[in-house]
Amino acid sequence: SQQGEEDPQALSIQEGENATMNCSYKTSINNLQWYRQNSGRGLVHLILIRSNEREKHSGRLRVTLDTSKKSSSLLITASRAADTASYFCAQNTGTASKLTFGTGTRLQVTL
Amino acid sequence: ETGVTQSPTHLIKTRGQQVTLRCSSQSGHNTVSWYQQALGQGPQFIFQYYREEENGRGNFPPRFSGLQFPNYSSELNVNALELDDSALYLCASSLSPHGEQYFGPGTRLTVT
Numbered sequence: 001s002q003q004g005e006e007d008p009q010a011l012s013i014q015e016g017e018n019a020t021m022n023c024s025y026k027t028s029i030n031n032l033q034w035y036r037q038n039s040g041r042g043l044v045h046l047i048l049i050r051s052n053e054r055e056k057h058s059g060r061l062r063v064t065l066d067t068s069k070k071s072s073s074l075l076i077t078a079s080r081a082a083d084t085a086s087y088f089c090a091q092n093t094g095t096a097s098k099l100t101f102g103t104g105t106r107l108q109v110t111l
Numbered sequence: 112e113t114g115v116t117q118s119p120t121h122l123i124k125t126r127g128q129q130v131t132l133r134c135s136s137q138s139g140h141n142t143v144s145w146y147q148q149a150l151g152q153g154p155q156f157i158f159q160y161y162r163e164e165e166n167g168r169g170n171f172p173p174r175f176s177g178l179q180f181p182n183y184s185s186e187l188n189v190n191a192l193e194l195d196d197s198a199l200y201l202c203a204s205s206l207s208p209h210g211e212q213y214f215g216p217g218t219r220l221t222v223t
Contacts, residue, residue, distance in 0.1 A: 030209065033212075042113070042201060042214040042215055042216040042217050043154070043201065043203075043214040045211055045212065045213065045214075048211055090153075090154075092209065094167065098144070098159065098169065099146075099156060099203075099212065100156065101146075101153030102153050103151075103152060103153050104153050
């Protein structure tokens with residue numbers, strides 16, 4: 001079963017705009033990771049944020065984590081058409097490196 | 112490219128048959144995790160192998176089984192295939208059980 005949920009389920013923006021996706025989860029985590037997936041292919045790792053971190057940046061990506069609210073957000077600034085994909089948050093919990101994924105946000109960036 | 116490869120790319124099987132999917136991990140990675148992704152859903156954790164031993168299992172029946180070899184490549188076996196087993200099967204390798212996971216392109220299995 002999915003532990004987390006992304007919001008919104010779908011997002012359509014124009015190139016150059018910012019895109020914000022939110023993720024909520026249910027149990028304590030070791031870390032939270034964001035992935036991108038193009039057209040049902042493999043997942044590409046974007047960024048990992050540990051449970052004791054509150055914010056992390058990587059290029060045009062900014063991730064925040066609020067463990068008290070069990071939520072995270074992914075901000076993509078100055079979006080490009082190539083950012084069109086599905087974005088998933090995944091929680092790492094337990095002793096194994098098990099990742100629990102949400103249902104994803106489908107981002108469409110138009111010219 | 113993550114360096115993780117999976118074979119085959121696509122596969123069509125009949126209900127009741129058995130299937131074996133293969134995954135070659137990235138060089139130096141000793142951990143492989145397998146996920147099932149149904150259409151329109153997020154991936155679901157099947158199990159993880161660390162140094163040839165199962166190191167965690169998700170909510171999948173015993174007919175889903177796996178192996179990890181001394182070179183850390185891995186197989187996922189599914190017996191008595193059901194229609195609901197149709198999905199994209201993803202493997203991911205990592206340097207350790209808690210490390211960043213690098214995913215392969217997946218195997219799309221269709222059960223008819």
